[in-house]
Amino acid sequence: MTHIESVLTAREANEEDEIRSVSATQTNGHGGTIRTATGIYAALVFLLIPLAHLVIPADHGLHVSDYLVTLLGKILCYAAVAVALDLVWGYTGILSLGHGVFFALGGYAFGMYLMRGIGLDGSYHSHLPDFMVFLDWKELPWYWLGTDHILWAAFLVVAVPGILALVFGYFAFRSRIKGVYFSIITQAMTVAFMLLFFRNETGFGGNNGFTDFKRILGFSITAPGTRIVLFALSAALLLGTLYLARRLTVSKFGRILTAIRDAESRLMFIGYNPLYFKLFIWTLSAVICAVAGALYVPQVGIINPGEMSPSNSIEMVVWVAVGGRGTLIGPVIGAFLVNLAKSWFTVSFPEYWLFFLGAVFVIVTLFLPHGVVGLWKKMKTMTKGGAS
């Protein structure tokens, strides 16, 4: 024992500084690149696209059309979902096949406000939403109370999916349900909600869902200005999500998430309770999806139970897988690639889209386990030719 300790003190002096610098270098790896990328992104989404849409006349070549603004706004929402999903899947190793339910619930919660905003302009000129008149309901169900206030609706957007995720997550994680079993019950959850929302009696418009929205805060929902504000909010959501995700993943908290993914029992025996870490990231992820859903609905103008179908949740997983899980930029790239491909396919070859999606998933799983980002990293190291 004295031998070891004397060796220690001898080596202590000259190597102390080296070890101390470790934690400083841990976090500041790509600081400069990130700042540049953020600057370009902000200029693009908050300045160039709004100007190109609002100021440049429609017949000019540089004009950004309604269609394109809506499409990009939609994909920005999807990209935020992909980052949120990656936090639980790529970083923590929890594969959710039911994130669509959080997205849709957020959409429905904000959709309630949009439905109330139609007011007397609906087909039946009633204070009640059209589908309620159609069902011969005389008054609003209790859970619709207060939804004409945007702040209450915004609260519901966060609270309802948040509480669902918290309760579901608590029981699932406390029972130590993991891996494919967890994935299956998330899938079951989204199907259960889809069936619930298909019922007219549930009070959310049955299989038609909500549509024909007229205005937000008094502004026409189809006006170019409204459209651009929604687009910018979606862009801000993605930026905020990325910022939050970055802060979390470079912190000790983030290292614990990856530790859960890689060796959960080791983590438990050094004194962390994985339950609360999983619950935190799971609920946060659900809430981000819900906010994305709430911004998505006014842009596309419709929400129905189809958003809760299992295939939607699986598509979200495909975005993350294609881009590269366990990275922050990967899911964003994946969401853009897959959805741009989707909008092209569904116009040009609508019947082949699902085949294409399936093929992409198989190819990525077999040949690109780390997605596009992984491929790019691999190519970078190959061109360097073993220099590093």
Place this chain on the structure above:
Amino acid sequence: MTPIPIKAGFTQGGNAMGVSFGHQVKEGDLDTSTRVIVYLEHISVSFDGFKALNDLSLFIDVGELRCIIGPNGAGKTTMMDVITGKTKPDSGSAFLGQTMDLTRLSEPEIAHAGVGRKFQKPTVFENHTVFENMELALKTDKRVWCTIFAKLNSEEKDRIAQTLRLIRLDDHAHRLAGLLSHGQKQWLEIGMLLVQEPKLLLLDEPVAGMTDEETERTAELFLSLAGKHSLMVVEHDMAFIRKLGGKVTVLHEGSVLAEGPLDRVQNDQRVIDVYLGR
């Protein structure tokens, strides 16, 4: 190599319950006033009818270095599972110190109470660097909120640096743990236990896959830890156990077959029968 004599306090400690004179124990602190850190009494665990532990009773003193040997399936790992809260016994009682009922606590709670465990297969966080592995293990507040804003202070960094030198991984601080050799992973895991500052260390086959030199150093390290910590070492390597020199407990079919200095245990006819007779 002279074996450490059996401590007289061992049996006394076991009987001293109830002779408390009203000393105060802070909540969460271990009461080891009777010099015993682990009490396992009449523990039985069965899996699908197979009795992994059968009326096992075992006591470990504060600061003791205890070796556990026994043929495969003797219940060594199950015993560690019981102590660390992974497995709840069907019957019997397990206490840490005088007051902490291990059968009622979860794994993280037991870890907080001061029990560190090294797995049979070295288990480290392979996608984290050696330094990060140590950072995660370091004794500190391990609740969610604290980890989000956690920053190492210089005292903690020193502690990690010091332990890294002790386990000879200071040159590998920035390497991913997954790239270490088998023996280095074993050392890293031991290092992670040390910065956790446990009172009791459970070490399941700590020198498996180590070179002779590494084994030698591990023995030195463990001997230097004994006294400050209590250690329970499960090993098959008799030369290693001989070097440690502590009391040896032989497990067989889920209960204690023999206990005492290695020489005496090795000459025990029942032990010889168990190891050679089948």
